[in-house]
Amino acid sequence: MANCYIINYDLRKSRDYDSLYAAIRSYGTYAKILESCWAVVSERSATEIRNHLQTVMDEDDGIFVVKSGGAAAWNNVICKNSWLKDNI
Numbered sequence: 001m002a003n004c005y006i007i008n009y010d011l012r013k014s015r016d017y018d019s020l021y022a023a024i025r026s027y028g029t030y031a032k033i034l035e036s037c038w039a040v041v042s043e044r045s046a047t048e049i050r051n052h053l054q055t056v057m058d059e060d061d062g063i064f065v066v067k068s069g070g071a072a073a074w075n076n077v078i079c080k081n082s083w084l085k086d087n088i
Contacts, residue, residue: 002029003067004087005049007038010062019056029087031079039068039079041087 007024011017024030027049029041042049046065053063072088074081 002041002043004039004041005046006033006064006066006068007040007049007053008064009036009053009057011057012060012062013058016056016058020053023053023056031083031087033074033077033079033084035078039084039087 009020011020024038024040027040027042031039033039040049044052046067050063050065053065054061057063068088070088072084074084077084
């Protein structure tokens with residue numbers, strides 16, 4: 001069963017955003033919510049998503065992946081409100 005996961009990250013040294021964005025987009029169903037916050041829909045676990053994304057990150061970069069619980073509120077996000085309503 002697919003779930004929605006929220007991904008937050010902090011790239012510190014080389015800041016290879018292109019590789020990270022490509023890895024996030026590889027999930028197929030995704031949205032960029034804020035500059036360092038994305039959501040993906042996947043059948044993988046939070047740990048599996050974290051491990052996958054870490055393959056394109058430096059060892060000192062931070063990452064946080066959490067399964068969405070369903071209740072959410074937002075304002076002035078980058079993605080469409082309808083995507084969040086449909087997937088969170």
